[in-house]
Each structure stands twice: as C-alpha cells, then as structure tokens.
Amino acid sequence: MVDSDDVGIGDRMSSAYTEVLGKIGDFLRTGNEPTELYQDVCDVLQSSLDHYTWVGIYAIEGDDLVLQAYKGPKATEHTRIPIGKGVCGLAARTAETVVVPDVSQDARYLECFPSTKAEIVVPIKYIDDVFGEIDVDSDRLDPFTEEDSKFLRMVADQLAAVVKKLRA
Numbered sequence: 001m002v003d004s005d006d007v008g009i010g011d012r013m014s015s016a017y018t019e020v021l022g023k024i025g026d027f028l029r030t031g032n033e034p035t036e037l038y039q040d041v042c043d044v045l046q047s048s049l050d051h052y053t054w055v056g057i058y059a060i061e062g063d064d065l066v067l068q069a070y071k072g073p074k075a076t077e078h079t080r081i082p083i084g085k086g087v088c089g090l091a092a093r094t095a096e097t098v099v100v101p102d103v104s105q106d107a108r109y110l111e112c113f114p115s116t117k118a119e120i121v122v123p124i125k126y127i128d129d130v131f132g133e134i135d136v137d138s139d140r141l142d143p144f145t146e147e148d149s150k151f152l153r154m155v156a157d158q159l160a161a162v163v164k165k166l167r168a
C-alpha cells in the first residue's frame, strides 16, 4: 500500500498539487486494476489543474508505448508510439522527464492536437525499469515549472509502486 504521507510532499508545493496527491493516494489504496487506476489518475489531473489540457498514460508493450487511458477534449491518433519516436518515445528511451516549453520549436515533437503549445512527459519507472509514462499536453505556452516536474514524478512513483505490486 502507498500512503500519501510517505511520498515526501515538500512544504513548498502548492495546495492544488498536494490536494491532487491526496486524491491519487486514495485511488491507489483501492487495490483496483492498473487500467482503472490510470483512468482515475488522468481524470483527476486533467480536471484539477487548468494548464493540464490533455492527460494520457501510456504503457510499454514490446517496442511501443500504448495508450491506456486519457482525459481531455479529444482523442489522439497516437495510441501506439514506437519507443524513440516523439517526445513520448524519448522519455521512455532515456527514462528521464522531458519538458517541451514550446512544441513549435522542438523537432522531436509529434503533433496530436493543433492547439497544443507545450508538453511534459514523465516516465513511470521502478528503479530503472520503465513501464509507462504520464503525458501532459497544455494549450498554454511554457506553463510547466519545476513544481510540475516534481509533482508528476511523485504521481508516477506512486503509480509505479502500486502497479509493480499488483503485477508481482
């Protein structure tokens, strides 16, 4: 079980983020299947944070990332992305968070929605074993701060611990 008291919530994190972490901790304690948890996480992230226009969770299947759940105004045609392609593929390959403040300036970016201006992708990993990622598109230019990176890392780490345990 993951307890939200154990995730190291920093005292500089603003209340909107800590509130969402609390809700995610509650979902994760339900013991529901990963696909259900992924949908709950996408729903709460997208509906709680104004600059998170579209939120998706991809899982690694073989050499591809496959979309498991999303919340946003539209479906994406990129439901399967080869590892190494796009910003999503880069994050999966390097196991590092990728922040793109202005997608029009980044040749690695694969367009999903014409309205997207920025993107952040955070790998879901357990130690060095990457098994998915959280992808957030924003209709705002350069909206993602260090706080978003830190916050989404915590969300991804909580998900990773629970999914790893359910799969064991």
Ligand code: SME
Residues within 6 Å of the ligand: 056, 076, 078, 081, 085, 086, 087, 088, 089, 108, 109, 110, 111, 112, 119, 135, 137
């Ligand atoms: N923009 C991503 C593709 C996924 S969509 O944003 C949903 C990329 O560059 O990999």
